[in-house]
């Protein structure tokens with residue numbers, strides 16, 4: 001399960017600014033119903049009509065019942081929400097009520113190893129990964145774009161105490177908290193262009209998938225990046241998590257291939273790439289100078305196929321429909337494992353059939369969620385079905401790990 005931890009105000013501003021390059025006001029007014037072009041390559045989109053029957057969820061885990069649209073670009077193969085005037089309005093509505101990590105009382109969601117149950121906050125995993133790369137000097141300057149409540153800054157500062165860190169947000173609601181983090185020099189409020197300084201590392205964690213024109217946005221970062229500076233990007237991995245398409249405010253659903261392609265087209269070269277440091281996320285470091293053969297983006301044998309992507313996304317949609325159907329045919333009341341994206345989505349689809357949630361995150365256990373209690377596995381009702389809305393292989397591992405609690409686990413169909 002994943003959850004976004006970016007600052008919504010920055011992303012809202014980015015969405016607003018970058019959308020101007022996608023849809024001019026006159027275009028929107030003239031042709032509001034026409035499908036948008038691909039926001040990566042301007043190519044033609046193939047809409048997947050079966051998606052519209054699924055309910056959605058916001059990236060801060062709120063049920064979202066608007067009819068969604070999903071498409072695959074016939075040219076570049078990017079899976080995306082068409083960036084239309086309607087989508088932009090929906091996103092504005094979503095961000096206006098945004099809450100980060102509400103289920104955990106503002107504490108970052110931990111990431112569980114589904115085999116061992118071991119947990120570590122996502123930000124700490126990213127910093128550990130950075131340490132393993134061994135590419136950052138002992139001192140430097142960092143900019144965290146859309147820093148939210150500063151969880152990444154806190155984790156980074158603990159391991160790189162001599163770095164100077166700048167936080168970026170559009171409002172000051174977390175100013176005192178963020179500026180109290182050791183190593184943070186200031187919270188910058190406003191556009192990044194007004195920073196008038198350059199950085200050694202620019203961080204975009206769970207931001208790029210929200211931005212309607214990611215290539216233009218990444219290119220714009222060159223003006224505030226030192227010549228040998230790096231950008232750190234983390235986005236959800238569509239191939240590892242079919243649930244990502246359900247997130248209404250994610251307009252780009254990256255795979256390894258399409259993320260590397262976007263980075264390439266943005267005049268950056270991928271420097272280090274990682275698909276496992278945080279489960280179901282893609283993480284990379286990129287720089288402007290050319291380092292041939294260090295990354296898959298330079299591997300010309302890595303051919304994409306828009307058609308095979310389309311088939312795979314249609315299969316994702318069909319599988320998600322099966323999960324809802326499975327829940328609808330399971331006896332009531334029932335429970336749902338997890339309290340994040342997929343659990344929220346399924347709970348909303350099943351409505352009042354759901355009477356409890358089960359979570360292993362101690363920050364969430366004992367709280368209420370969507371009007372139902374959150375139990376630890378050991379305290380969950382043993383006579384009621386527990387749906388596990390995770391990828392089938394992961395759900396199987398979870399159910400095996402929880403076997404000694406004798407819960408009525410139900411794994412999604414294949």
Ligand SMILES: [Zn+2]
Pocket residue numbers: 038039040041042043044073074075076077078
């Ligand atoms: Zn395209």
